[in-house]
Amino acid sequence: MEVRSTSVQPRCTPLSARLRASLLLTLVLGVWCGQALEMITGKIPYLEAVNGSTVLLPCKYASCVGIQDLFFRWSFNDTDPSNRLCEAVIKDEYTEPREVHIFKDRVELVGSTKAPDQNVSILLYNITFEDGGVYTCYGKNPKEKGRFHNATFTLVVVDELKVVDNSLGILIASCVGGFIGLLVCYALIKNLTLFIIAKLDEKNKECLVTSSGIDNTENGLSGSKSTPKPTPKKA
Known part of the structure; x- marks a missing residue:
C-alpha cells in the first residue's frame, strides 16, 4: 500500500488586502485623532x-x-x-x-x-x-x-521687566536705511543728469542745423539760388 505525503502550503495574504487593511487602520486612527x-x-x-x-x-x-x-x-x-x-x-x-x-x-x-x-x-x-x-x-x-x-x-x-537693548538693531536698521537712501539719491541724480545731457544735445543739434542753412544761403553754395544782377545800360 502506497502512502502519499501531502504538504500544506502556507497561504499568503495578497498585497492588495494588506494595503487595504493598513489604509483602513490609518484612516480610523486619523479620524480618532482629529476628533480628540x-x-x-x-x-x-x-x-x-x-x-x-x-x-x-x-x-x-x-x-x-x-x-x-x-x-x-x-x-x-x-x-x-x-x-x-x-x-x-x-x-x-x-x-x-x-x-x-x-x-x-x-x-x-x-x-x-x-x-x-x-x-x-x-x-x-x-x-x-x-x-x-x-x-x-x-x-x-x-x-x-x-x-x-x-x-x-x-x-x-x-522685580522688574528687563529693558531690551535695541541699539544694535537700531544701528543696523539705520545703516540699511541710509544705504537705501544713497541708492535712491544716486538713481535720481543719474537720471536727472542724463535728462539734462539729452536736452543739451538736442539744442546743440538744432543750432548746428540752423547755422548751416544760413551760411549756405549767404555764400551761394550748392543748393542755394542767387539772382544775377542786371547789366547797367550806357548813356
Missing part, C-alpha cells in the same frame, strides 16, 4: 510679569465632535488636587458652566465658554514670587471615553 479634544494655551505659553501685577493665563478648548459635560481644571505645578485653582463642568458648547469652583484666592475665571470663544482662561491677581511656576489646563470630554488632555503655561515673576 484639544486644550490650547497659545502659540507662546510663557509669560514674564512683575511682582504685584495681574496676569491672564490663557486656555481654550476645541473638539471636532463637540463636547458633552466637559470637565476642565486649572492646577499649579503638578496634578495634586491640593494645588487646584479652579474647575467646572460645561454641559455643551452653547452654555456656560452652572457652577465654577475656585480653590485659591486671587483667581477668577474669565471669558466665555460658549462657542465660538470656548474660553476657559483665568486671571491671577496681585501675583507674588511664589506664584511663579507651571500652570496646567486640563480637559476631559466624556464623548472620548474620559480621556484627559492638557496644556501648560509657564509664569515667571520678576
Whole structure:
C-alpha cells in the first residue's frame, strides 16, 4: 500500500488586502485623532510679569465632535488636587458652566465658554514670587471615553521687566536705511543728469542745423539760388 505525503502550503495574504487593511487602520486612527479634544494655551505659553501685577493665563478648548459635560481644571505645578485653582463642568458648547469652583484666592475665571470663544482662561491677581511656576489646563470630554488632555503655561515673576537693548538693531536698521537712501539719491541724480545731457544735445543739434542753412544761403553754395544782377545800360 502506497502512502502519499501531502504538504500544506502556507497561504499568503495578497498585497492588495494588506494595503487595504493598513489604509483602513490609518484612516480610523486619523479620524480618532482629529476628533480628540484639544486644550490650547497659545502659540507662546510663557509669560514674564512683575511682582504685584495681574496676569491672564490663557486656555481654550476645541473638539471636532463637540463636547458633552466637559470637565476642565486649572492646577499649579503638578496634578495634586491640593494645588487646584479652579474647575467646572460645561454641559455643551452653547452654555456656560452652572457652577465654577475656585480653590485659591486671587483667581477668577474669565471669558466665555460658549462657542465660538470656548474660553476657559483665568486671571491671577496681585501675583507674588511664589506664584511663579507651571500652570496646567486640563480637559476631559466624556464623548472620548474620559480621556484627559492638557496644556501648560509657564509664569515667571520678576522685580522688574528687563529693558531690551535695541541699539544694535537700531544701528543696523539705520545703516540699511541710509544705504537705501544713497541708492535712491544716486538713481535720481543719474537720471536727472542724463535728462539734462539729452536736452543739451538736442539744442546743440538744432543750432548746428540752423547755422548751416544760413551760411549756405549767404555764400551761394550748392543748393542755394542767387539772382544775377542786371547789366547797367550806357548813356
